[in-house]
Amino acid sequence: MDFSIxxxxxDDCKDIARMIMELAEYEKVSDHVKVTQKGASCSSSDxxxxxxxSDADLEQDGFSKNPFFHGIIAEVPExxxxxxxxxxxxxxxxxxxxxxxxxxxxxxxxLYVMPEFRGKGVGKALMSKVAQLGLAAGCHQLNxxxxxxxxxxxxxxxxxxxxxxxxxxxxxxxxxxGEALKHLAQL
Amino acid sequence: xxxxEELAKYEEMEHQVTLTEKELLEDGFGDTPFYHCIITEIQxxxxxxxxxxxxxxxxxxxYDPWVxxxxxxxxxxxxxxxxxxxxxxxxxxxxxxxxMKTRCTGMMFVVAENNEPSVQFxxxxxxEDLSQEEGWRLFRxxxxxxxxxxxxxxx
Numbered sequence: 001m002d003f004s005i006x007x008x009x010x011d012d013c014k015d016i017a018r019m020i021m022e023l024a025e026y027e028k029v030s031d032h033v034k035v036t037q038k039g040a041s042c043s044s045s046d047x048x049x050x051x052x053x054s055d056a057d058l059e060q061d062g063f064s065k066n067p068f069f070h071g072i073i074a075e076v077p078e079x080x081x082x083x084x085x086x087x088x089x090x091x092x093x094x095x096x097x098x099x100x101x102x103x104x105x106x107x108x109x110x111l112y113v114m115p116e117f118r119g120k121g122v123g124k125a126l127m128s129k130v131a132q133l134g135l136a137a138g139c140h141q142l143n144x145x146x147x148x149x150x151x152x153x154x155x156x157x158x159x160x161x162x163x164x165x166x167x168x169x170x171x172x173x174x175x176x177x178g179e180a181l182k183h184l185a186q187l
Numbered sequence: 188x189x190x191x192e193e194l195a196k197y198e199e200m201e202h203q204v205t206l207t208e209k210e211l212l213e214d215g216f217g218d219t220p221f222y223h224c225i226i227t228e229i230q231x232x233x234x235x236x237x238x239x240x241x242x243x244x245x246x247x248x249x250y251d252p253w254v255x256x257x258x259x260x261x262x263x264x265x266x267x268x269x270x271x272x273x274x275x276x277x278x279x280x281x282x283x284x285x286x287m288k289t290r291c292t293g294m295m296f297v298v299a300e301n302n303e304p305s306v307q308f309x310x311x312x313x314x315e316d317l318s319q320e321e322g323w324r325l326f327r328x329x330x331x332x333x334x335x336x337x338x339x340x341x342x
Contacts, residue, residue: 020252061255069250095250098222100262101204103214109250131328131337140330148322161332165325170300172318173325175257176283177293180313184294185283 001080001120005129008071008091010063015088016071017058023112027147062093069095069109072129074122082116089114092126096137106134108144123156145173222247222261225281227274241269244278249295258286260296279312297325 008016061068074090081087090113097107108130113122134142142162146153158164165171176184214221227242242265249259260282265274286294296314298305310316317323328336 024253057255058252061250068248068256069252093250093252096221097249097259098214098245098247098261099206100245101206103206103210104221107249110252128336131333135333135337139333142328142333144326145323146326148324157326160328160336162326162328165327166318167324171297171325172300172316173295173323174298174309174314174316175293175295176309176312176314181283181286181294184279184312185287186280
């Protein structure tokens with residue numbers, strides 16, 4: 001199947017927002033997330049976040065002078081578009097990070113391919129592009145997170161040569177947000 | 188570098204520190220900083236003495252497409268003999284303030300599950316263990332695997 005990988009630009013935000021929602025559905029949390037190209041808000045039932053106070057503005061945060069993330073898009077030619085008319089069928093979001101032990105790192109925040117285009121090398125190509133970009137920037141590692149029940153993804157990643165540092169080193173991700181963060185700032 | 192070495196020893200991973208002082212300088216204080224650092228100093232007994240660095244934190248900004256900017260705490264350390272004095276809390280307070288000022292919705296970090304004192308320190312302050320509660324596992328490709336993955340496909 002013919003597809004191309006390229007850097008995302010501000011005009012891709014609509015499709016990125018759409019695919020972020022699709023990824024959220026895959027991760028089974030779509031009832032907690034509402035993403036638009038201009039903003040995202042969490043209508044979370046666990047009250048960690050209140051609507052309107054935690055917007056992710058893709059256009060501002062990814063495509064202004066000081067971006068907090070970068071994106072790459074997988075596109076198919078017109079003749080392979082989905083029945084809804086989409087030619088942008090996969091994406092990856094990444095940013096640069098740092099390891100105090102080994103230096104520059106690249107962190108892949110999202111990797112997604114629409115269901116009907118899976119198994120054709122698109123995910124591998126997106127990840128390969130992130131790896132290339134990371135190496136070009138002098139990075140020594142590519143890090144990302146996977147949900148423990150997501151066996152298809154875990155199998156795919158392990159087959160590409162990565163390792164599970166939660167398993168081998170016992171590393172857990174922690175987050176302090178909302179009221180806890182406010183409280184911490186006042187201590 | 189000595190504080191890194193001390194922290195690495197604490198985590199029993201000192202053989203894994205390959206980052207050099209030169210890289211640290213370039214990556215933190217060059218044209219495109221990959222990280223930011225704050226330090227805690229104490230004044231010596233004599234005013235003529237140089238202040239002594241007793242703690243530091245290394246952080247950078249990350250992104251969660253659902254909720255936006257996050258402040259990521261990469262490294263956080265207070266020298267052994269200066270613990271229990273509120274220095275760690277002070278560093279966290281400073282960083283939380285900074286997170287709020289820069290419109291981050293959260294502060295994130297990684298802790299080794301066997302590091303009980305640190306896990307408790309953070310949980311007491313309201314941090315949630317996303318690995319435990321939501322099932323997130325951290326994965327890594329090291330340099331060799333990165334090079335293999337970046338190579339053009341034979342397909």
